Amino acid sequence: MSLSSRDQRSIEAFDAELAARHVEGMWNLAAPPSAEPKKSLLPCLWKWSEIERDLEHAGEVVDLGPKEERRVLRLVNPGMQGRRATTHTLQMSYQLVKPGEIARAHRHTIAAIRFVVKGTGAFTTVDGTKLAMSPGDLILTPSWMFHDHGNDTDEPVVWIDGLDSPLVSYLGVGFFEHFPQDRQPVRKASEVFNEHSLLLRPVASGSAQPSLLKYPWQATLDALHARQGDAGSPFDGVLLEYSNPATGGHTFPTLSCCVQMLRAGEKTQAHRHTSGAAYHVVRGQGTSFVGPAELAWEPGDCFVIPPWYSHEHINRSSTSDAILFSISDSPILEALGLLRTEPCKSEHMTI
Amino acid sequence: MSLSSRDQRSIEAFDAELAARHVEGMWNLAAPPSAEPKKSLLPCLWKWSEIERDLEHAGEVVDLGPKEERRVLRLVNPGMQGRRATTHTLQMSYQLVKPGEIARAHRHTIAAIRFVVKGTGAFTTVDGTKLAMSPGDLILTPSWMFHDHGNDTDEPVVWIDGLDSPLVSYLGVGFFEHFPQDRQPVRKASEVFNEHSLLLRPVASGSAQPSLLKYPWQATLDALHARQGDAGSPFDGVLLEYSNPATGGHTFPTLSCCVQMLRAGEKTQAHRHTSGAAYHVVRGQGTSFVGPAELAWEPGDCFVIPPWYSHEHINRSSTSDAILFSISDSPILEALGLLRTEPCKSEHMTI
Amino acid sequence: MSLSSRDQRSIEAFDAELAARHVEGMWNLAAPPSAEPKKSLLPCLWKWSEIERDLEHAGEVVDLGPKEERRVLRLVNPGMQGRRATTHTLQMSYQLVKPGEIARAHRHTIAAIRFVVKGTGAFTTVDGTKLAMSPGDLILTPSWMFHDHGNDTDEPVVWIDGLDSPLVSYLGVGFFEHFPQDRQPVRKASEVFNEHSLLLRPVASGSAQPSLLKYPWQATLDALHARQGDAGSPFDGVLLEYSNPATGGHTFPTLSCCVQMLRAGEKTQAHRHTSGAAYHVVRGQGTSFVGPAELAWEPGDCFVIPPWYSHEHINRSSTSDAILFSISDSPILEALGLLRTEPCKSEHMTI
C-alpha cells in the first residue's frame, strides 16, 4: 500500500497513537497477500535408532512413579514458531512405560491415539474398558474420556502417541480432570465392547453409545492384505482409514488415523493438500520426497509432511511391502470447507 | 359433506360423468377423516410347532433343484387387503434349504436379511463374500447385491427371511437380475471383510466401501449379556439395534433389525408407534399383548405388531431370559418425518 | 417353480391348509420376477377446458358452508388398482373456493401444497400466518400444521392441491385434528415470516423455527428468467426446485415441488426415473411423450408421468416460453436409496 506523496512521519505518529488504543492501520502491510500459503513448517525425519537410545536414557534418568505422569519424547517441528509441536495441529511422540509403572487416570478435551511400537503386555483402560496392547494395535482415547495406562509385565513398552493438543491449545479449549483414583475400575469386558457386539447399539435409552476403542493389528494387516491386488491410490498405494463405526466417518472429528501399504517397488505420484500429517514407519524401507527434502525411512522412524508440500513415496524394496501408519488433520479442514487436494509436479530431479 | 337442499340425483349424474374422465368429486367422502389411522392390519402369531411340520411337508412335496428358486413359507397378515404380506411394508418368512440344494445367485432392489433358526453349515455368498450360517447369525443382503445360498452339509437348514418387498412393490421399484452362473465365485475372505478389518476403509479411490454382511450370534449374545444389568427401555427391556458401521445408522435405509432381551420375570409397559414390526422368538416363553390380542409365544414362533397398536411384553419365566429378534420399518417413517411414538394405556384387563 | 414329478393335488391341498393358518407357500409364484418394475399406473392428461366447466358445475351443485369442508375435483389415475389417486404416492386436484366461503381450519399428517391457477384475493392461514394467494403463488401447509382457507373477495378462486395423501394412507399414519374455531387467529405478519427475515433464526431457545410458507409467483418468474440463458438440463430445460431454507433440501421430506421452463422451440431428450410426478401447465403449448402416450397440453391442463416411463417434452411455440409446475415423490425414493434415473430411448417414432 503506497502512501504516495504523504508525509511518512505523520503516518508513523498516527500508528503509534492507534497502537496505544489497540488499533492497527492495515496500510502497514509490508506486502500484498501471497497467492499460496506461506509454509513455515518443515519436513523432518526422526530416526528410531536415535530415539531408541533416547528412550533408554530417559528410562534411566526419569522416574515414573505412582504420582508422576508420562515419560514422553515429543517430536518438535523445526519450523514451528513460538510453539513446540509436530505440526500446528498435531503432536506425535514416543512414550516408554517400564514394567510396574502406571500412567495415572485422567481425561482431557485433547483427543489421543496410541500406536504400539514395541512390547506386549501393557494396557490402557478407557472409560472402564481395559484393552491389552500389542505391537501394531491402535488404541483410541476420545476427547474427555477417562484413561490410564499400565505395564504389568516385565518388558518395557514403547508406543506412539498422537494428539490434537496443538489445535486444542490454539482454540483455548483445554479442559483437564484427574480420576479420583490412579487406576479406573474395570467395568466392561473389552472383548465385548470392542468387538462385533459393539455394532449392536442401544435403542431409545439414556445409555451412551459405546465407542470403538481398539483396532487390533491383525485386523489391520488383514484389511491391507485383502486389498493387495487393488489399484489403490496413485498417490498413496493402498490407503485405509480407521473409520468410526458410530458415524461412518473419520476416526475423530479432529484427527484421522490411516494405514497404508506401499507394495514391493511401488512408487507413488506427487500431490499436495492443505492437511498435514505425521507418519510412523511400521514395516519396510523407503524414501518420501517432501518438497525439497528427501526422507529415507526404516521401521520405527517417524516423519512429518506439513500442509501444501508436494510429496511422493517409494518403497525401496523390490520384494517386501512397506507399511506406514499416520495421523492427519484432514477432518478439520474438511469440516471447515478448507481442504484442497491436487496432483502436482514432483520437486525432485533425482528420482 | 352435506349437499343441503340440492338435488341428489344431479350430483350422481355429475359424478358418473366425472368418473368417465378420470376425475372424482371429493364431496363423495362418506365420512370426515378419522383422528387416528385406521388399523386394517391385525396382530397375529405363527406357531413353530405347526410351521416345523409345514416345512417338513414342503420339503417332501416341493423339489428345489439347481434350476429352481426358493422354498419359502410366507407369513400373511390376515388383515391385509388385496396384497399378501406380513405388514404393508414387511415380509417375514421361513425358508428351508435341504442338504445339497442351491438357491441360485441373483440380485434385486428388495433388501433382505436372514436370521438362522436351525441347522449349521449352510452358507450365503454376498457380493463375492462367502458367509457361514449358524443358528442366531444375522446375514444381510443389501439392495442390489448379488447373493446365493447353499447347503453343503447333510443337515437341513431353516432360517427366517425378512424383506422390504411389500414396500418395493408399492413404490414400483422392483428390479431383478440373475447372476450369469448359479453360484457366485468366492472372491473375498469373509473373515476379513466381515470382521474388524472392515472398519479400515479405502480413502480416495474408486473401490466401493465394503458392507458389513454378517453379525454372528455370539457377538449378539455378548452384547445382550453385557447390558444385562442396564435399566433398559421400560417398553422393550434391553433393546439393541444391529447398526450399520458405514453410516452409524439403521441396518438398511428401509428396515431395522433389532434384538431384545426380556430378563427373567420382566414385564414391559405399553406404548405404540407408527412403525410396524415382525418378531421371531429366539429363546424363552412369554406373552405379548398387542392391542386386544394376547399372543403367547415360544422359541421358533413368529408374530407381528402392526403400526399404532399398543403393545407390552411379559417374560413368563422367573429364571430365564427371553430373547426376541425383530425387523421394523421405523427407518422409513423416520426418514419421511412420519414416526410417532407414545406411551399408552394397556388394553388388557387380565395382566 | 416346477413341482417336477410330485402330485399336483397334494400341493393344492397343502396350500389350502396353509392359507387357513395365514401362511402361503412361495412355490405358488406363477412367474419369475420381472427384470424391471411392472408399470400399472398410466400416463394421463386432464384438459382445463373440461375441468373449468366441471368446477363451474360443482360450484352450482355443491354448497360449501361454514360447516362443510372442501370442494375438490381429484385427478384419478386410470391405472390405479383398488385406490383412487393420481399416483400411488401423490394426489393432484383442482379446488374452487367461491366468494365468502371458508374452508375451516384443521391439520393432518398429510403434507399439502397449493398452486394458484385463477383469481386473486383468497388466503390461506398457516400456523397463524395469513398468506394472500395470487396466480402462480405456491403456498405450503407442512405436515401437522393448522391451516384454513378463505375467499373474502367477490371473485371465485381456483388452485391446484398437491398432497402426499396416498403415501400417508399406504403407511397408515393418517392423523387428523380440527382447530377449535373455523378460522385460526392471525398471529404473525406474513410479510415478516415469509420474507428475508425468515432467514434470521432463533438461537438456543424453545421457539420452533419458522417455516417458509409461500413462494410468490414473481420470485419464481424472476428465478426462471435469470436462468434463461443457462444450458439447463437436457431432459428438463431450466428446472428449479422450491428448496426449503431450513434444511437446504427438498420442499418436504415426502414431496418435491419444481417449476421448469421450456424455452421457445426447446425439445428435451428422453429419460426415466423411479419417481413419479404430476404436472400443471402454467404457460405455453407443448407436447410430452410419456411412454407410448402423446400428451398435448395447454395452460391450465394437468398431466401425470408415472414412475419409470420414458418421457420427453416439446415446447411447440417457436416464440414463447412454456412453464410447467410439478410435484414429485423423488424425496421418498432418495431417502430410501431407491431412486434410479437414466437416459433412455424415445418410444416415439413420430417426433
Added chain:
Amino acid sequence: MSLSSRDQRSIEAFDAELAARHVEGMWNLAAPPSAEPKKSLLPCLWKWSEIERDLEHAGEVVDLGPKEERRVLRLVNPGMQGRRATTHTLQMSYQLVKPGEIARAHRHTIAAIRFVVKGTGAFTTVDGTKLAMSPGDLILTPSWMFHDHGNDTDEPVVWIDGLDSPLVSYLGVGFFEHFPQDRQPVRKASEVFNEHSLLLRPVASGSAQPSLLKYPWQATLDALHARQGDAGSPFDGVLLEYSNPATGGHTFPTLSCCVQMLRAGEKTQAHRHTSGAAYHVVRGQGTSFVGPAELAWEPGDCFVIPPWYSHEHINRSSTSDAILFSISDSPILEALGLLRTEPCKSEHMTI
C-alpha cells in the same frame, strides 16, 4: 514431574542433546495441566467516538487509489501473543471508503462479512452480483468468491469487516487471487439472486447453487420486532442467527453472524462458552460485564467477549431497545466437538 533423586544436571544435558535433534522430553513440564483453559485473550472495548476521528484522520493521510487496496482499522486484542487480531480466530475491523474510491476485485480463502455502519450508496459486487449497501445491511463474501467494493456517491461510507483470517492463517490455508480487472463485470441482478427467487434452485445440472449474499437491514429489524414479545434467551435476549438457506446451518462453516435485541431494561444472566465473539453496537446504550471487565457501550462501539469468559448484558435504557450485531467462531467449535456452554456465576458484585 519430579526427578526424585536423579542428577538434575544430567537431565539438562540430555535435554540439550534432544533439542538439537528436534525432540523434547515431556518431563520438562513446569506444571500439571490446568483444569480449565488459560485465558490469554482479554475483554476489550473500542469507542466509536475515537474510531470515527481515527477514520477521518486515516482518510486524510492514506490515499486509496485504483492501484491500492483497503483502508482499514483493525481491532487488536491486547491479550494476543505474537499475532495481532481481535481473537485467535476472528478479525473485526472498521473500513472507510471515500467517494470515488474502488477496493479492487480479488478473492481469498478467508471468508468475510461487511456490516454497514454509516453512509448509503457504496456497493459490493460478489461473484458478479452487485449489491447496494445501506446502514445495517449484512453483505457476505464467502470463501474463494471474487468481490470488489466501491463508492459511487459523494458520501464517505464506513462498514465493519468481520473475517476468519486468524483461523485461516493458523491453519496455513491462505490462498489469494486478483481478478483480471479492478472491477468485476456485473452479470446478475441482485434483486433476483438475493431474494426469494434464490430459494428456487437448479436441479441436476452443473450450475453451482447461488448463495445468499445480502441480508437487508429492514428484514433484520422486522425479524427482531416480530420476536419482541418472545421470552428469548435468558443469556442473550432475542438472539437471531443469519442462517444460510442453502444448508439451514450457520452463516459460514467458520463464522456465525448474529443480531440480538435487549429490550428496554433487559438484563441477562451470566453464562460462558468456548466460542469467542466480537460485537458491534447498532442501537442503544448498555453495559456488558465480561469476566472482571465492565464494558459500557454506545452506538458504533465494538467490543470482544473472549472464550470462556462469563458475560452478561444490560440495556441501560428503560424505554428503548438496544441492538447488537456480532460474529462468533462457534461453528468451528461445534464442528470439531469442542463447543461447551454453561450458565455460570456472575463475576460482578456491583450489578
